[in-house]
Amino acid sequence: MYEVILAEVQKVEGTYEKAATLLCKFITSPRIYQDGNHRTAQVVVETFLQKNGKQMWTDNSQEIYMFIKHAIEFDVQEIAEWLEHGPKE
Numbered sequence: 167m168y169e170v171i172l173a174e175v176q177k178v179e180g181t182y183e184k185a186a187t188l189l190c191k192f193i194t195s196p197r198i199y200q201d202g203n204h205r206t207a208q209v210v211v212e213t214f215l216q217k218n219g220k221q222m223w224t225d226n227s228q229e230i231y232m233f234i235k236h237a238i239e240f241d242v243q244e245i246a247e248w249l250e251h252g253p254k255e
Contacts, residue, residue: 178242181218185211186245189237204234211249223252 171191175184192207208230215221222230233253237245247254 180246181215181220182246182250183242185214185220185249186242188214189234189245189249190242193234193237204231208234215249220250222249 171188174191175187178184178187189207189211192210193204208227212222212230224230233248240248
């Protein structure tokens with residue numbers, strides 16, 4: 167499963183778009199873990215961005231987690247924009 171996710175991420179251009187793809191793959195079916203996929207997605211995305219010299223627009227863990235819980239409602243580009251700039255006004 168991890169190789170499939172990484173292959174999908176490698177097809178995407180842009181750090182935030184790659185992070186958004188990671189997030190999507192972790193929270194959608196088939197699920198990697200029985201429980202904890204959203205929390206795992208948060209850690210993976212934050213770590214990925216840090217390793218690539220980037221960061222999320224906020225460091226408020228609760229706000230990030232709440233977005234991730236509802237991220238399935240957005241497409242990859244919208245998620246990438248949220249990761250970089252935050253919610254649209």
